[in-house]
Amino acid sequence: MKKSYLSLKNLSRRPGRTAALVLLTAFIAFSVLGGSIVVSSLRRGLNSLEDRLGADIIVLPSSAQSKVSFEKLFLQGTTGAFYMDASVLDEVLDTPGVAAAAPQTFLASLKADCCSVKIQVIGIDPEKDFTVQPWIQESYARDIGEMEVAVGCSVEAGVGEIIRIYDERCRAVARLAPTGTGLDTAVYCTMDTMNTLLQAAESKGISHKITSDGDRQISAVYVKAQEGADIDQLNSYLNGHIRKVTAVRTRSMITQVSDSLAGVTRTVRILIAAVWALAVIILLIVFAMMTAERRREFAVLRLIGMSRRALSRMLLTESLLCSAMGALIGAVLAVALVLPFTALIESSLGLPYLTPDWKTILGYALGALLLTVLIGAASSAFAAWKLSHADPGGALREGS
Amino acid sequence: MTLKAENVSKQYFRKTGQANVFFAVQDVSINLAPGQLTVITGRSGSGKTTLLHMLSGLLSPSEGKVYLDDTDLYALNDADLSRLRNCSLCVIPQARSAVETLTALENVLLPGMLYGKQDKTADALHWLEALGIGHLQNACPAALSGGELRRMAIARALTQGGDILLADEPTGDLDDENTALVLSALRAAADAGKAVLLVTHEKDALDYADQMYQMNAGHIAGYCSKEG
Amino acid sequence: MKKLPAMVVLILSLGIMIGSQTFLAPCVHEDGSFGSCHWAGQMMLGVGGLLFVLSLFACLSKDGPVRKGIYLAMMPASVLGILTPGTLISLCKMNAMRCRMIMQPAMIILCVLILLAALIGFLMERKRA
Numbered sequence: 001m002k003k004s005y006l007s008l009k010n011l012s013r014r015p016g017r018t019a020a021l022v023l024l025t026a027f028i029a030f031s032v033l034g035g036s037i038v039v040s041s042l043r044r045g046l047n048s049l050e051d052r053l054g055a056d057i058i059v060l061p062s063s064a065q066s067k068v069s070f071e072k073l074f075l076q077g078t079t080g081a082f083y084m085d086a087s088v089l090d091e092v093l094d095t096p097g098v099a100a101a102a103p104q105t106f107l108a109s110l111k112a113d114c115c116s117v118k119i120q121v122i123g124i125d126p127e128k129d130f131t132v133q134p135w136i137q138e139s140y141a142r143d144i145g146e147m148e149v150a151v152g153c154s155v156e157a158g159v160g161e162i163i164r165i166y167d168e169r170c171r172a173v174a175r176l177a178p179t180g181t182g183l184d185t186a187v188y189c190t191m192d193t194m195n196t197l198l199q200a201a202e203s204k205g206i207s208h209k210i211t212s213d214g215d216r217q218i219s220a221v222y223v224k225a226q227e228g229a230d231i232d233q234l235n236s237y238l239n240g241h242i243r244k245v246t247a248v249r250t251r252s253m254i255t256q257v258s259d260s261l262a263g264v265t266r267t268v269r270i271l272i273a274a275v276w277a278l279a280v281i282i283l284l285i286v287f288a289m290m291t292a293e294r295r296r297e298f299a300v301l302r303l304i305g306m307s308r309r310a311l312s313r314m315l316l317t318e319s320l321l322c323s324a325m326g327a328l329i330g331a332v333l334a335v336a337l338v339l340p341f342t343a344l345i346e347s348s349l350g351l352p353y354l355t356p357d358w359k360t361i362l363g364y365a366l367g368a369l370l371l372t373v374l375i376g377a378a379s380s381a382f383a384a385w386k387l388s389h390a391d392p393g394g395a396l397r398e399g400s
Numbered sequence: 401m402t403l404k405a406e407n408v409s410k411q412y413f414r415k416t417g418q419a420n421v422f423f424a425v426q427d428v429s430i431n432l433a434p435g436q437l438t439v440i441t442g443r444s445g446s447g448k449t450t451l452l453h454m455l456s457g458l459l460s461p462s463e464g465k466v467y468l469d470d471t472d473l474y475a476l477n478d479a480d481l482s483r484l485r486n487c488s489l490c491v492i493p494q495a496r497s498a499v500e501t502l503t504a505l506e507n508v509l510l511p512g513m514l515y516g517k518q519d520k521t522a523d524a525l526h527w528l529e530a531l532g533i534g535h536l537q538n539a540c541p542a543a544l545s546g547g548e549l550r551r552m553a554i555a556r557a558l559t560q561g562g563d564i565l566l567a568d569e570p571t572g573d574l575d576d577e578n579t580a581l582v583l584s585a586l587r588a589a590a591d592a593g594k595a596v597l598l599v600t601h602e603k604d605a606l607d608y609a610d611q612m613y614q615m616n617a618g619h620i621a622g623y624c625s626k627e628g
Numbered sequence: 629m630k631k632l633p634a635m636v637v638l639i640l641s642l643g644i645m646i647g648s649q650t651f652l653a654p655c656v657h658e659d660g661s662f663g664s665c666h667w668a669g670q671m672m673l674g675v676g677g678l679l680f681v682l683s684l685f686a687c688l689s690k691d692g693p694v695r696k697g698i699y700l701a702m703m704p705a706s707v708l709g710i711l712t713p714g715t716l717i718s719l720c721k722m723n724a725m726r727c728r729m730i731m732q733p734a735m736i737i738l739c740v741l742i743l744l745a746a747l748i749g750f751l752m753e754r755k756r757a
Contacts, residue, residue: 006499006502006510009506010501014501119722154724155721155722155723156719156720156728185722185724296495296497302482303456303458303493303497304491304510304514304560305483305485305487306486306514307479308482310482310514336737336740340736340737341730341733343729344733347724391459393450396495
């Protein structure tokens, strides 16, 4: 019989208590790892949002709905279609303090054969664009051609696959890297392709309240300010000097999202802390009860010559085994529940959400495992000390 | 090996009458020589069990010393004293003393497991059979009666193989037949060269003893030996 | 205790059956038409039913070798359940669609748990034999 045999026997012959300890530590590990993945994904989503917005200012049509639609498109992937005259681009380019300006045109399909719901089509000018083009080039080195599209990662269309939008055949030439934003559900094309699609929409009786001469209508202008320019001042100037448009600082959108994110993160952290506190309190209570229950057993072990140190070590081995098992179960559950349901979490929160890579998740998992095992062991430390220093004679006498 | 207590006392702080101190054992000297079976008798509360615990290294005396040969037990650190207890001092406690998660055989083998000694399964099975509970070797303590548990504890002490055997009321739960069996086993252990101490109310035990101490209110009230 | 894996499979397969038609159901299209994901959901109803019946037999059986055989049969059935949504029967192409967001991960997790329970049950019966 090895010394660890006694610890294993103690655990296996008391399945109820062992299961309770394993369950408690599993809760701790689950909450730590699950919470870390969610918080990290939200942070990465926010950073990704900042990267994808790319511009300092976005100029939109002045209708009240267009700003809301734009935010919903970015955050939730809700389709939007709003338009202004293409001359706005020239006015923006002529504004002092503007380093670059890139137009985009939005179109919501009624239905694409890839999907039974609307998808967002975004037309870009490859020569002027500085936000989407770099992102496309991460996955596709060439320029997107006529009737070719780059699809966001949430659109399940393979490279080379044909997508029909308003019955027009478009070939997917690239799948874009995930951003964790609503842009993952969009499809990107050139302005020429956009013109064709707009005409196709018209022919199907779907009016977007614009002429099919798409060159003359755009949905947004992304503005990059010159180095050292006062962006607030530029923003005010654009609002004041260009008719029928609203200029929005991207920072305000990011700040809004950041505030929401801070709220969600705070809630997640409070939940984790609550689970921890409750689990630790219950662990301490369980070990305290065990102290009373096992006094005689430990007295017998002292009687036959087990030293205090060996006794403490035996109890700590038991708690370490339980904690390790619980930590492993909790970590596996966290990964099994949080990762497969990423889309659901993202949809529920309505915030940018970008899952970390597997190395980061592995790091979080190891951290959660270590922390849980340490908490489990620490909870038993006092009980181990108390039991090993108890008067064996008194404990044995109690039963006589 | 010889186990002896020199002027040992054990006091507890407890209000009794006019005093705040209670002496469970007061100024007791006792000598356990190899090959001898010593019996201690006395009323309940006379300090017999307290004295046994001090002799077995479980309870440090308030005054006096306990020697195993020339070694002062209570001058040792916990690790050394525990090891000594495992190797030399075999205790049969009064109360139920099984590890509930182990079988009867595993309980008997437990002392041998602690310091990686040689396998004593054969000895364990022999003593379980000799004490009439060989058929219960794979039973859990919860399934054993008080008498069977007592015999298991005796088998454990005898398998442990130490030179000193300290038994606290080992025949308490036993019928006449098993009482005689246990007393014979302890006598045989003494004849084999061990120093055996038996704390008991059992009158029959006196027939097996080489010397007898009578305790009363923590003192030695009487002594007689077979020679005398 | 010895029938615990069968009871676990019973509950989980019931979850698959009920879930595939209710809270884990695939997409409902606005025009009432069926996409391929609907048929994936129907297939999961069948797989869940098969596993439910097998687990019921295992719970009622008093014969260890028979239970061992039933656990063995549960394993390929649960693998079928894992492969059905998305691999054997295609789903909608948007990740935000209900079939991909809820049905697929939930069904896969339930079937993996059933596979584990069946494996544990099989090993327990083998050890007992």
